[in-house]
Amino acid sequence: MEAEAAKFIGAGIACIGMGTAGIGLGHIFGNYLAGAIRNPAAADGQFGRLIFGFAVTEAMGIFSLLIALILLFT
């Protein structure tokens, strides 16, 4: 296999990580929404925690995106 072809395949595999990070983000926002509908008064107070969880989870997806970009463009 040519190295160039292997690079593209590797970039594609690395993007699977972004999908799994998407599952995690869906859990975070879905559970936040479920909790917010049950108790709308407490929802605004937890927004900071929501964003913190979002940022930490999203970092994992971004890492795999970075691997894909490095493989594609270097």
Added chain:
Amino acid sequence: MANDPIKQFRIEPIVPVEIGGLDLSFTNSSLFMVATVVGASAFLIASTSGRGLVPGRWQSAAEMTYEFVAQTLRDSAGNDGMRFFPFVFSLFMFILVANLWGMIPYFFTVTSHIIITAVLAMAVILTVVFFGFWKHGLGFLKLFVPSGVPGVLLPFIVVIEVLSFLSRPISLSIRLFANMLAGHITLKVFAGFVVSLGSLGVVGVIGAILPVLAIIALTALEFLVAALQAYVFAILTSLYLNDALHPSH
């Protein structure tokens, strides 16, 4: 490639300066950092110089930005965290304005280079480490030893806590840089679709409507990401500063 999506991030010297083999040129990156600082300062100084008792539109915007960051910091680091307010507010304004400058076509995005975000993240982490040791001495190390953990688990927990602390500057810098980089690359890739479809004749031009719509939606998303990433950076800075202020948890 004719329309290389990476080309927009190239750093080019505007005023070449070289001192002792060090390349200290004034580049397009430097230019937009200056533009960022000027933009943020002009916004805050000009909007608050009237000091009206009833704020106008601009003064309201400045006051809301101030109050937003102050509230974020107060919620996560407590009232004694407010001594770091100038630091957090400067970081927030710099990242926000740099991201928003980058949204204008043909403008350079300062935060899409990892060296810029890495320096910002190191400034945060070094502040946390130095302030933590200065304030609490060796008590700062309690940060890595959570209370109420069974003795068998404690060594593993300590290792995990140390590793998670060490990965903070990495994740803090890569999050901001990769978000801006990926967003701008995506915009350019979709713009490339429009160009290559448009060269195919009438059918291609009709087909190119779809990527144009996608670009409009992505631009809106990028504005959201630009503001959100500045907020995320500010809130994570506040949380890390909270560790330095109150290490035992």
